[in-house]
Amino acid sequence: MTMTLYSLCGADAARPFSPHCWKTVMALHHKGLAFEERPLAFTAIPTIEGGFSKTVPILRDGQELISDSFRIALYLEEAYPEQPSLFGGQGGVAAARLVEGYSQHVVHTAITKIALVDIHDMLAPADQAYFRKSREERLGRTLEDMAAGRDAAIAALPAALQPLRHMLGFQPFVGGATPLFGDYILFGALQWLRVTTGAIHLPADDPVSLWFDRCLEFHDGVAHAVA
Numbered sequence: 001m002t003m004t005l006y007s008l009c010g011a012d013a014a015r016p017f018s019p020h021c022w023k024t025v026m027a028l029h030h031k032g033l034a035f036e037e038r039p040l041a042f043t044a045i046p047t048i049e050g051g052f053s054k055t056v057p058i059l060r061d062g063q064e065l066i067s068d069s070f071r072i073a074l075y076l077e078e079a080y081p082e083q084p085s086l087f088g089g090q091g092g093v094a095a096a097r098l099v100e101g102y103s104q105h106v107v108h109t110a111i112t113k114i115a116l117v118d119i120h121d122m123l124a125p126a127d128q129a130y131f132r133k134s135r136e137e138r139l140g141r142t143l144e145d146m147a148a149g150r151d152a153a154i155a156a157l158p159a160a161l162q163p164l165r166h167m168l169g170f171q172p173f174v175g176g177a178t179p180l181f182g183d184y185i186l187f188g189a190l191q192w193l194r195v196t197t198g199a200i201h202l203p204a205d206d207p208v209s210l211w212f213d214r215c216l217e218f219h220d221g222v223a224h225a226v227a
Helices: 019-030 042-047 069-079 090-122 125-139 143-148 150-160 162-168 181-197 207-216
Strands: 003-008 035-040 058-061 064-067
Touching: 003 019, 003 042, 019 069, 019 090, 019 181, 035 042, 042 125, 058 069, 064 069, 069 090, 069 181, 090 125, 090 143, 090 150, 090 181, 125 143, 143 150, 150 162, 162 207, 181 207
Parallel strands: 003 035
Antiparallel strands: 003 058, 058 064
């Protein structure tokens, strides 16, 4: 039975943009597993699978229902051990947790300051109202205040990516010679930025840009195909 992946989109279902869902898309392709992706609007998420989760990704695999991108990756690793590994062992799981923390606490923070208004503008009206209310309460600032600092946030982005840039001076991927889930964590963040704003806002010759371009072409360019 083909798996079902519930992901996140705005008014255009052809442009799923969640960084966490992109991690899972890349992980499923890495494992060579067939799946159907069903992008959802923010306000539609609580209506599917009996309200199983308020957030996506959600993966349905037969009778199994899993939410959270890291838990999904761990499930795929255990359920499909004969397929290429996402972690390369327990040390890789621990390293991916570190990458996850860096991505969510540093990289996502930087991207939010750039992309917040673009995300709002991608949404249907009902979701715009939800997004504005929830994000302004969470951040303690209006979307307009965030937009006013966008140029400064773009200028600050390269510094936020310095740990990744440093690592790429020694190896082509976070996973070493080939990508692992740690790559997909950081790729998901920058794909989120690309899909919502149209660019990753880095020079073309930046090592992070070159790494991102390599990742875009993985798995027959599935990520590159999204405008």
